[in-house]
Amino acid sequence: MSNVILSQLTLAIAMVLNYLLTMYWWVVLIAVLLTWVNPDPYNPIVRFLRGVTEPVFYQIRRRLPFVIISGIDLSPLVVILLIEVIRMVVVVPLVRLGQELASVATGLVVG
Secondary structure, eight states: OHHHHHHHHHHHHHHHHHHHHHHHHHHHHHHHHHHHHOOOTTOHHHHHHHHHHHHHHHHHHHHOGGGEETTEEOHHHHHHHHHHHHIIIIIHHHHHHHHHHHHHHHTOOOO
16 A cells, blocks of 8 residues: 555656646746847746746856857756756656556556
């Protein structure tokens, strides 16, 4: 019984983490697209997007100064790549672990 609960908890954590990473991926993409149209900086949506993305972009720019090439800021691309790496390194193994725990609990073998 405890394996069932543990497997469900593991799968739930993996799903929530995946949803959060997906939402942040979209926030980064929208923030990048907004830089092309130069929106009103006092718009609450623009302020929210910049408030959520700029601290992360700043840390990337500070740690990797070569991400700005000829005035083009590639830090959003680095953030998107990091999101995908986190998915591959954290989320996918969590899902597999949850599935294995569920198979042990039910007596099935996952191939």
